[in-house]
Amino acid sequence: MFHSLFQPCRLKSLTLENRIVMAPMTRTFAPGGVPTREIADYYRRRVEGGVGLIISEGAVVDRPAARNHPGIPLFHGTQALDGWGQVIAEVHRAGGKMGPQIWHVGPEPGYRTEWMPDGKIESPSGLLEQGRPRGSAMTEEDIADTIAAFASAAASARALGFDVLEIHGAHGYLIDKFFQPETNLRTDRYGGESLKQRSRFAAELIRSVRHAVGPDFPLILRVSQWKSGDFDYRLARTPQELGDWLMPLVEAGVDVLHCSQRRFWEAAFPEVDGERGLNLAGWAKKTTGATTITVGSVGIRPEPGCEHRLDLTGLCRRLDREEFDLVAVGRAILSDPGWPMKLRAGDLDAVTSFDPAHVATLA
Numbered sequence: 001m002f003h004s005l006f007q008p009c010r011l012k013s014l015t016l017e018n019r020i021v022m023a024p025m026t027r028t029f030a031p032g033g034v035p036t037r038e039i040a041d042y043y044r045r046r047v048e049g050g051v052g053l054i055i056s057e058g059a060v061v062d063r064p065a066a067r068n069h070p071g072i073p074l075f076h077g078t079q080a081l082d083g084w085g086q087v088i089a090e091v092h093r094a095g096g097k098m099g100p101q102i103w104h105v106g107p108e109p110g111y112r113t114e115w116m117p118d119g120k121i122e123s124p125s126g127l128l129e130q131g132r133p134r135g136s137a138m139t140e141e142d143i144a145d146t147i148a149a150f151a152s153a154a155a156s157a158r159a160l161g162f163d164v165l166e167i168h169g170a171h172g173y174l175i176d177k178f179f180q181p182e183t184n185l186r187t188d189r190y191g192g193e194s195l196k197q198r199s200r201f202a203a204e205l206i207r208s209v210r211h212a213v214g215p216d217f218p219l220i221l222r223v224s225q226w227k228s229g230d231f232d233y234r235l236a237r238t239p240q241e242l243g244d245w246l247m248p249l250v251e252a253g254v255d256v257l258h259c260s261q262r263r264f265w266e267a268a269f270p271e272v273d274g275e276r277g278l279n280l281a282g283w284a285k286k287t288t289g290a291t292t293i294t295v296g297s298v299g300i301r302p303e304p305g306c307e308h309r310l311d312l313t314g315l316c317r318r319l320d321r322e323e324f325d326l327v328a329v330g331r332a333i334l335s336d337p338g339w340p341m342k343l344r345a346g347d348l349d350a351v352t353s354f355d356p357a358h359v360a361t362l363a
C-alpha cells in the first residue's frame with residue numbers, strides 16, 4: 001500500500017530505499033551531552049522498522065550557549081563524537097541511512113526547564129522577539145566563530161561516516177533569528193531590509209559547511225515559516241519572497257530543503273493557489289528547483305473538528321505529482337518504530353498511535 005512512499009530516492013550518490021524520513025526530535029536523553037547505547041538502540045529500531053533516512057535529534061555545535069537543556073546531545077568533543085560514532089555504526093549495521101541535525105538554539109529558552117548554560121547567550125541583536133531582550137548581540141568575531149563551529153561539526157559528521165547532514169535553520173533558533181526582521185536589527189552586512197540580506201549569515205554558514213563536507217555529501221537545510229511561540233508567523237509573504245529567501249541558500253550549497261509545517265496539507269500561499277494549493281515544500285521546490293521534504297502531522301490522529309483523515313492518500317497524491325520528494329514523520333515514528341513497515345503492509349490496525357506520554361520514554 002501507499003506505493004509512492006516506497007519508491008527509492010537519490011540524493012547525489014546516496015540512494016534511499018524509500019521516501020520516509022524520521023524527523024529530528026529532541027529527546028533530552030543524553031546525560032552530559034553524550035549519546036548513549038540506549039540512544040543508538042532507539043535509532044536502530046527505526047531502521048528495523050523500515051524508515052528510509054533518519055535525521056537525528058538536534059545536536060549542538062561548539063559554542064558556549066548552543067543548547068538550552070542539559071540532556072541535548074553535543075556534536076563536538078571526543079566523548080560525544082564517540083557516542084555518535086556508536087550511533088551511526090549501529091544504524092549502518094542494520095542497513096539504515098542517517099544524518100545528524102546540527103543546531104544552535106540562540107536565545108530560545110529551554111522547554112520545561114530552568115537550566116541555564118554556562119556561557120553567554122547569543123543572538124543577532126540581543127532579542128528573543130520584538131521588544132524582548134535576551135542574550136547579547138553577536139560580534140563579528142562571534143559570527144565567524146559560530147560559522148567555524150558549524151563547519152567543524154559538519155566535518156566530524158562526514159568523518160564519522162554519516163550519510164547526510166541537516167542544518168537547523170527553522171523554528172526561531174539562532175539561524176532563523178537572523179532571517180526575521182523583528183530579531184535582526186543589525187546594521188552591518190548580516191542585517192538589512194530584505195530577506196535576501198538577512199540570509200547572508202545562513203549563506204556564509206552553508207558555504208563553510210559545504211566546503212567542510214565536500215561537493216558530493218548531501219546537505220539538508222530545515223526552514224519554517226512558523227516560530228516557537230508563534231505558529232502563524234509568516235517570514236515569506238509571497239512566493240517571490242520565498243524564492244528571495246531560499247535561492248541564495250541553495251546557491252550556497254544546500255541540496256535539500258526540509259520545509260517544516262505543522263500540517264502538511266495546509267497551503268503555504270492560499271491567496272495564490274487556493275486552500276488546497278501547494279504546501280511549503282511544494283512552493284520551495286517550485287521556486288528553487290531543489291529537492292524538498294515535507295512534514296507535519298503525517299499519521300497523526302486528527303484533532304476533534306479537523307476534517308483531515310488519518311489516511312494518507314492525499315499525501316501520496318501530492319508525492320505522485322512531485323510537489324515534493326520526501327516525507328518526514330515525527331511523532332508517529334516516535335511512538336511506533338515499525339510505522340513504515342506496518343504502513344507498507346497495510347496493517348494500520350497494528351500501529352501504536354502517538355500519545356504525548358511516549359515523549360517521556362525512549363522506546
Ligand SMILES: Cc1cc2nc3c(=O)[nH]c(=O)nc-3n(C[C@H](O)[C@H](O)[C@H](O)COP(=O)(O)O)c2cc1C
Pocket residue numbers: 023024025026027057058101168170222260261262295296297298300328329330331332359
Ligand atoms: C518531541 C519532539 C521533539 C522535536 N525536536 C525537534 C528538533 O530537535 N529539531 C527540529 O527541527 N524539530 C523538532 N521537532 C519537530 C519535528 O521534527 C516535526 O517537525 C514535528 O513533530 C511535526 O511532525 P509530526 O507531526 O510528524 O510529529 C520536534 C518534535 C517533537 C514532537
